[in-house]
Amino acid sequence: MQLLTTWLDDGRAAAPHQDSMTLATATPDGRPSARVVLLRGIDERGITFFTNRTSRKGDELRLNPRAAAVIHWWELGRQVRIEGSVEETSDEESRAYWRTRPRGSQVAAWASRQSQPLRGREELDARVAELEERFASEDVPLPPFWGGYRLIPASIEFWTHRDDRLHDRVRYLREPDRWRAERLAP
Ligand SMILES: Cc1cc2nc3c(=O)[nH]c(=O)nc-3n(C[C@H](O)[C@H](O)[C@H](O)COP(=O)(O)O)c2cc1C
Numbered sequence: 204m205q206l207l208t209t210w211l212d213d214g215r216a217a218a219p220h221q222d223s224m225t226l227a228t229a230t231p232d233g234r235p236s237a238r239v240v241l242l243r244g245i246d247e248r249g250i251t252f253f254t255n256r257t258s259r260k261g262d263e264l265r266l267n268p269r270a271a272a273v274i275h276w277w278e279l280g281r282q283v284r285i286e287g288s289v290e291e292t293s294d295e296e297s298r299a300y301w302r303t304r305p306r307g308s309q310v311a312a313w314a315s316r317q318s319q320p321l322r323g324r325e326e327l328d329a330r331v332a333e334l335e336e337r338f339a340s341e342d343v344p345l346p347p348f349w350g351g352y353r354l355i356p357a358s359i360e361f362w363t364h365r366d367d368r369l370h371d372r373v374r375y376l377r378e379p380d381r382w383r384a385e386r387l388a389p
Contacts, residue, residue: 217278
């Protein structure tokens with residue numbers, strides 16, 4: 204996790220951007236889906252991201268709480284792959300992050316039934332207007348269907364570009380009391 208933190212810092216230094224990752228989930232019968240989410244926290248427990256828990260990814264994680272994530276930095280010739288189990292963050296963690304979000308994003312989270320079909324853009328705009336009115340004189344509360352997830356890594360692979368496709372790949376596998384490192388063929 205320390206090495207991953209260092210790589211995230213290096214990535215931000217190389218090209219200013221928010222940390223993001225491609226997150227893959229799957230249905231219980233093994234149909235995968237992937238999308239980009241912002242990586243919002245990292246500590247010894249894992250990495251956190253926030254979303255609508257009734258979205259497609261939320262539905263998949265409820266039934267199959269496992270995920271894989273990929274982060275790629277063109278500027279550095281680096282890739283990280285993370286695989287593991289997923290748990291919901293506590294309400295306090297979700298609320299603490301919610302409070303840092305701009306009001307517009309908070310209203311949008313209430314307005315968007317994420318991943319559901321819309322009749323048109325107007326339907327979304329109308330819901331935003333409705334919710335802006337509803338919360339006009341109060342702080343926008345954390346929606347009951349919105350919160351964080353923590354990806355708890357069982358393995359993390361660090362990939363570094365090398366000439367002639369002879370790239371470096373080092374995978375860390377979590378064991379009960381330590382991480383075991385192994386080198387993989389490119
Ligand atoms: C750079 C970037 C960052 C994103 N960050 C998030 C995020 O943190 N949370 C989120 O729910 N969706 C985020 N999205 C949108 C997702 O990619 C996706 O469209 C949405 O979560 C719905 O996914 P789903 O239908 O598979 O659940 C982001 C998209 C991009 C391109």
